[in-house]
Amino acid sequence: MRDQIDRRTFIGGATGATLAGLTGCLGGGGGSEAPAHVGMVYSLGGLGDEAFNDMTHAGIQRAEEELGIAYDNTEPEGQSEFSTFQQQFASSTDPDYDLVTCIGFSQLSALQENASEYPEQDFMLIDSELDADNVASYRFREHEGSFQVGHLAGLLSTREFSHEGSYSGTEKTFSTDPEAKTVGFVGGKENPLIKKFEAGFIAGVHHADSEIEVRSAYAGSWNDPGRGQEIASSMYDAGADIVYHAAGATGSGVFSAAGERGRLAIGVDSDQSLSSDASHTIVASMVKHADTAVFNATKDVVNDEFQGGSTVMLGLEDGGVEAVIGTDYEGEIPQDVLDALESSREEIQNGEIDVPTEPEN
Incomplete structure (x- = not known):
């Protein structure tokens, strides 16, 4: 996916009125003729993660196509660059950015200062919230979608299930072992947000069967596939048939481990079965x-309707999160499993299931 993105190298040191050499695309109507200019400050890990950043990039690409806007991308390589890139977009006059999109909770601290310093600049913040008139905040009920894929993992782990596919050019069988009753969770960096993914997943697994063991571990990075593969491999070797990751680009290592061992994995943020070379390992994704x-x-x-000072919360009920069956598994998931998932989704939406945001002790 990364090679398909039109990218230019960011030239450091640009300050004041203009931004120089932003990575990405200035499109949609071109220059001053566009109805709006948007500056994108991505989360750590950058474009090509086939997950969170790429999902937001798809959103701005859609806006370019349907609304005719123009946008530019920046890909911070460290925490300290969040503030710099936010400021460069906010202080630019050629173009004058109508919206600066700050992707990820890690940008909150920098934005708290910059939103105050640039009160006339509109900002968008994803995965956290800031009470400021010039900031529109968007958060998600990740625990609800994670409950759904956890429920799926639990239901499949307790029965004999197999899928014929391939990995690295070799035909393989990807299967579960109902005798093991073990699944796994791999997080990126350990923080309250990713704990919501873990908490929902564990609750969903135990909704299927309270005796299933859930092994959890954190890689400490969003961009270390080798570490993700090492952790997932140890989980599969310990009996896990399915491992769910919420680890950004680190998660590609989980798919590699599943491919090598003929086990199953669950992706995150986007339908990762559509972009991964290991699609036959991905039984589902929490989108x-x-x-x-x-x-x-x-x-x-x-439309001059900017929602500054508000927080929009998106969950299962409004389509903000969902469990999506992997493209290679469509038509293969037993109907009783699909029916059970539909039931738990409805129970979450009507309040019969209260999904936790912190993992069980």
Whole structure:
């Protein structure tokens, strides 16, 4: 996916009135003729993660195509660059950015200062919230979608299930072992947000069967596939048939481990079965529609309806998160499993199931 993105190298040191050499694309109507200009400050890990950042990029691409806006991308390589890139977009006059999109909770601290310093600049913040008139915040009920894929993992782990596919050019069988009753969770960096993914997943697994063991571990990085593969391999070797990751680009290592061992994995943020070379390992993904949040916020700016000072919360009920069956597994999941997932989704939506945001002790 990364090679398909039109990218230019960011030239450091640009300050004041203009931004130089932003990575990405200036499109949609071109220059001053566009109805709005948007500056994208991505989360750590950058574009090509086939997950959170790429999902938000899809949202701004949709806005370019449907609304005719123009946008530029920046890909911070460290925490300290968040503030710099936010400021460069906010202080630019050629172009004058109508919206600066700040992707990820890690940008909150920098934005708290910059939103105050640039009160006339509209900002969007994803995965956290800031009470400021010039900031529109978007958060998600990741625990609800994670409950759904956890429920799926639990239901499949307790029965004999197999899928014929391939990995690295070799035909393989990807299967579960109902005798093991073990699944796994791999997080990126350990923080309250990713704990919501873990908490929902564990609750969903135990909704299927309270005796299933859930092994959890954190890689400490969003961009270390080798570490993700090492952790997942140890989980599979300990009996896990399915491992769910919420680890950004680190998660590609989980898919590699599943491919090598003929086990199953669950992706995150986007339908990762559509972009991964290890698609036959991905039985499902917990899709988090950050693309919709980016598109809607941009549309609000174009329509002069910017939702500054508000927080939009997106969950199962409004399509903000969902469990999506992997493209290679469509038609293979037993109907009683699909029916059970539909039932738990309805129970979450009507309040019969209260999904935790912190993992069970």
